[in-house]
Amino acid sequence: MKTLLVPVARHTLLDSVLDTAVLMARRFGASIEGFGLRPALAEYVPVDMVGGMTWVRDEETDLVEARDCGGLFTAAMERHAIARDSADAARTGPRWRWLPDAPPGDGYLAQHARLFGATIVGRPGGGEGAPRMTTLEAVLFESGRPLVIAPPTPPGSIGETVVIAWNGSTETARAVAFAAPFLRQATRIEVLGVDAGMVPGPSAEELAAALNREGLSAQGRTLAAGRRTPGEIFLTEAQEIGCDLLVKGAYTQSRLRQMIFGGATSHILAHATMPVLMAH
Secondary structure (H helix, E strand, C coil), X not given: CCEEEEEECCCCCHHHHHHHHXXXXXXXXXXXXXXXXCCCHHHCCCCCCHHHHHHHHHHHHHHHHHHHHHHHHHHHHHHCCCEECCCCCCCCCCEEEEEXXXXXXXXXXXXXXXHCCEEEEECCCCCCCCCCHHHHHHHHHHCCCCEEEECCCCCCCCCCEEXXXXXXXXXXXXXHXXXXXXXXXXXXXXXXEEHHHCCCCXXXXXXXXXXXXXXXXXXXXXXXXXXXXXXXXXXXXXXXXXXXXXXEECCCCCHHHHHHHCXXXXXXXXXXXXXXXXXX
């Protein structure tokens, strides 16, 4: 993961997003690219249609705010003593750059994210000023790349103790493949399965054995669900282990089904207190 993308917007988890990106950049000697994320025209609901003045005013405001986000991003990088990237700069060690005046919309974010090893976003929430779920889903479903979700509280570390929330699915297998840079450097890897949450596929123990054949050191176990949901078990076990990165395939069930009945992905997105690497 030598290239990281950070869409910067004014939300309540921005500090955590930036701190998570810095931790990853230091871990992998990566370059961080930031840009100001602003809504596209289609995301506006006009209040006064006369002359289109609402759109003009909002666009100007958003452009100013996106440029202000550049100042916040730059200040954070300088506070963490991350070097600015340039054509003549050394290509080793963490560094950063800012993309000015990027096109608006989550659609642009999803397309641009295809160029990066991972994109870092904040954990969505329902409160005012929280990161938007549409931003996360744009990267998840349309970039073809993994995303790392920063928790509400800035993490102190990432990738030392990795928990894989395994359910045997293709989505989680893909997330594990994307997490390989973390797995190669982790001091502890736990593969957890929940008997009530598996789909047809390999067990947690089989995945751990496969990772061991790759030269890693992983432990696998399958837990009984009892009265708890798989999502609850994954988070409880991860917290007890001291996990600082949870790896999860997203939406093995459909999004609509998870919205109605719940699911492990929805639970983790609502309650995770550690960084989460997801892929679909």
